[in-house]
Amino acid sequence: MSETVFKGFGDKALPFLKALDFHQNREWFLENKDLFEAHLYEPLGDLVDDLIVRFEKAGLPFKGDRKKSQFRIKRDTRFAKDKSPYNRHLSALLSPDGSKWSESGCFYVCVGLEEYRGCYAAVAFWQGKPELLLAMRKAIVAKPEKYRAMVKALASNGLELRDIDRLKRTPRGFEEVTDADLIEALRNRHFMVRHTIEPARITSPELADDLFDFALRAKPLIDWGRAIQGTLPA
Template sequence: MSEVVFKGFGDKALPFLKALDFHQNREWFLENKDLFEAHLYEPLGDLVEDLLVRFERAGLPFRGDRKKSQFRIKRDTRFAKDKSPYNRHLSALLSPDGNKWAESGCFYVCIGLEEYRGCYAAVAWWQQKPELLLAMRKAIVEKPEKYRAMVKALAKNGLEIKDNDCLKRTPRGFEAVTDPDLIEALRNRNFVVRFPIDPASITSPKLADDLLDFAVRAKPLIDWGRAIEGTLVV
């Protein structure tokens, strides 16, 4: 793997997204595609390649490709209420097998307008298959000391698990659990830690350093999930 050094997003990256949000048409996008590629698309590809090398050296299980790991800026509007043809953000996902459609154990980075998704990174067990989510819930109840140790390690690293899509009630089969922290954990559909990115920092090469630091600090969550995943019969 060639070592590409991330030099920062272009200074017109967010202004481009702002203008795209206003225009939202193919003609305008094609007229400004060179700007998109120079200030957003290619820099995100550089960031992905830079992070891949750093993650491998740090022993983090995130793989990908500068092109294949990026999500398209063009939206699939077939089932959406908002029929705007373009996203107001550009993002990429790295996963253990390099698949950007991975459902869990992934690293995600997003550069977007604050009024929509904003700029942030996340490490997550996201939309797991039912059998893995069930195994995680059983592990929380049967081995609470390991779950709590993971949460404590994250807290020591300045991170906290949050799921904006959690259940309102404890899932069936776990109603007997009474510990508040375990109840909260059982209601999670996803296990996510986030790192907010200051929009003013995206033009700096230091962003790659900050994202590596975040991913390393989030490693207890990945290790906890992988240990549970390894107990499942394939």
Template structure:
């Protein structure tokens, strides 16, 4: 495992140029910049975090091959036909698969204002049966849920309200209390850390991401 030395100083500039050009010929001409400044460092970061998470008893793992998402987009069902993403991202999970439903640690290096640079600990779009069970657990054990929220808040983290339902889901119509209503309307359970693009070249980014995962531990547990 190569220690994470930070992303290359051309990482964001490459993504900006890729956003402008968006063609295969330009990408192939500049692929060495992509590999050196983005893909290889992200692989190093995934493997370093996997090792550090294991030592700390955090359940997420990955590797430099399976954990990274492709820079090339699948445009078959998208209105946006641009062939390349404006970001590069990776996901660590309990099984090491990108499709694990047991929660994940996600990191994204992207263009400010487009996809941004950030990390998240999440249960993202759980399948319906799992989401219903999570909602029922909140209703059945409200004080346990509130204790988790309080612990996250103490650690400087709050749940994202992204894509939250406008109304209570079916079967939960009678739930009341503002905090419980907000919780059961969630489609996802996510805490997030913003990453300053100016700091992605710093090897200490790995330390900040590890600290974020530890602060998210009430949700993980």
């Protein structure tokens, strides 16, 4: 059992995001900031604290901070077509070095409106440096048995790699590969598994148990990716 007790998000968490989506202005947000902090921001901080303790005890490489690990509710709209000032979700990211931009495999949790991102958690190697992605692709071809064992282990745990943003063509240098599953893997830009959170579940303290269990089930992906990363020059 975790030393930090997560009590669940507030029952007004999703209604707040729905109202924020409708109003989308600073005045309304400031008038309702207490609701945001009590039902979303502080509970997400509690969840981060709770999971950090559990992950450390289980030897999972996900660290963070209840404040620094959270992404801002306010959007950066400088290069966005949608100029709405606020996100329709609140999220946090835990990583081996505790930063929000780690390339060593990360744990991400999001509470949001269904018509946008929804509520979910993910474990991923996301937007890694080109040299890491190339090393992963080379490892898939050089040691396909290890890649397939990882995929099989995930499947045994009820998870599968997602195909978000996959290339339409096999990357240059790997044209000789003919196995369908390896071709699919080589076209990945990211390696991710996802856990959908039922909206009604976010107010339950047991959400922390669900997410910890998901992270444990995703460990084959983390172990595979970090082993490859360990072969790269420092």
